[in-house]
Amino acid sequence: MKKNGIKMIKIKAKNVDVFYGKKQALYNIGLDIEENQVTALIGPSGCGKSTFLRCLNRMNDVIDICRVKGEILINDFNINDKSCDVVRLREKIGMVFQKPNPFPKTVYENISYGPTIHGMAQSKQEMDEIVETSLKKAALWEEVKDRLHEPGTGLSGGQQQRLCIARAISVRPEVILMDEPCSALDPIATAQIEELIDELKKEHTIIIVTHSMAQAARVSQNTGFFHLGQLIEHGSTDKIFKNPDNTKTQDYITGRFG
């Protein structure tokens, strides 16, 4: 989104290095993420896309051996700073994981969990409403409206993934991180999710990891290409796909490696 012709930067990563134990997984990443835009991260398997995504909501804290260096500014505030409250941070930065991971609870409880712990609904009706709109946005409502009180883990893989998307948007986060949200979905559900992403970007900033070039081209405005832990190239999706600066990017996009 442009304000007075200037791009609004929501997230600014500066010199980010990530180590798993002694092994370095990301090298000196610098990337700006624009507000209310979709940014796609692409690159071959194991290049560090998920790792970078997890830096943005400090999920790497959970992994004992993982160390993150450098600055990540969200709304001009460094989230790697000691004073950062991760609970508040994660309330604002939602995440959809690569593998669907619904809670082993009912569909309803899966969605209502976030709003409950953040005190976002004053009454049962309000909560019902949040659950319904979240599920509708995630294109799941029609399929589960009669089984809201059955276990979320009983849904199909693709339905579980959409349930996780619905769960992530239930707390209306500023930023949504999506790690291959469509990897388990059929083309119809994928199209629904892509529509949803388009819709969501009006209110949220979205970062999506994807292995589908076509999807990156369809949904994103900006693209970053990772390779072996390095950010090789980033810029507007148009430019990266039509006229990349780096031959590696060119090769990857045209399917010559990766």
Place this chain on the structure above:
Amino acid sequence: MNKNKEQLLNKRYRAERRFRLYGQSAIFMALLFLTIFIFKIFSTGYSAFQKTWLIVPVNFDAEMMMIDQNPSKEDLQDADYYDIALKSMADLDQNANDDQKNQLKRMVSYFFEKEIKNEILNDPSLIGKTKEVYLTASDDLDQVFKGNYPRDLPEDQRRVSDYQLKIFDQLVAKGKVESKFNISFFTYADSREAELAGIASSFMGSIFSILVCLMIAFPVAVLAAIYLEEFAPKNRFTDFIEVNINNLAAVPSIVFGLLGLGVLLAIFHLPRSTPLVGGITLSLMTLPTIIIAARASLKAVPPSIREAALAMGASRMQTTMHHTVPLSMPGTLSGTIIGLAQALGETAPLILIGMVAFVNTIPGSPMDPAASLPVQIYIWAESAERGFVEKVSACIMVLLGFLIIMNLFAQIIRHKFEKKWN
């Protein structure tokens, strides 16, 4: 080439058949031992659930009881029953001399006076009348009636005299000896007399010990496990603690008994021989078992669930309490029950802290002296009287039943509450 392949294949099949055979014979052996064990226990123990009664006419003579014709309740309480009890037994043989009268008296338990008293307390109108009363047979006659007694031994090697046997046989012929379900085995405390010994005291002692053990060990162990698994940093120090918890689980139980003796009794002066001390001692023993089970089931909760909760903005505490701990509870609970079942069968530490003392009262609280089921087995197995042999087996049956129920419960919890996750 082809032939070679054929041979190789045959060899592989033969190896598999051999392996199956080994496995089957191992299972067969295990089942055989188990069957022998169970059969032995049941065949010795089942008769303890029957008790032999002599049916003796008693004349409730007011004069002999030293009360008037219309006594008050207190009078009946304080009345003298010894004389009519003695007389009822002596009347079984009109021609008995003094020595024989004494022998007649010893055909029933020393409790006979009380049994007669209960009869009249239940029905005061019996005064002046004669009624046939059920009196507990002495343990030796009980064994005679059950066919466990070597009647053909020479008389001087038996505790039952020829005279007693003669009278007894007459009573049997008249149908005045009856065998009934032995309720008192479950309602009486221990006694020096086998016919009056029951497991009530040791059963309650076991229950109280287990409750105390549960109340101490469960919360402590679960909190320790949660802290170690979910919150503690993984470093040398926590590794050291982990190793030592595992060591603790392998410490022989008698060592915990010494600890109970040296610390709980000697330093804190807690009451001796009580389920309180027994329970605390057992809880030390159960603690590592529960910690290990709880940690294993916390570990089994997939990290993706924790990540899901954390990513929703749940704090670590909320993630643990809302998701991880509930999901680990079935495993923790069944581990706890198995730990308690172990504690229930524990004997050595309880002997050390004095729960082996002879207790003929039923404990009303964990602060009262009591025995426990395994210790009761030990005490009875040490006793010389023939009547205790079947009691040992019967007590083992009760203990085994108790353990089977607990393990069944653990299984049910595990199956019923186990949730499927991805």
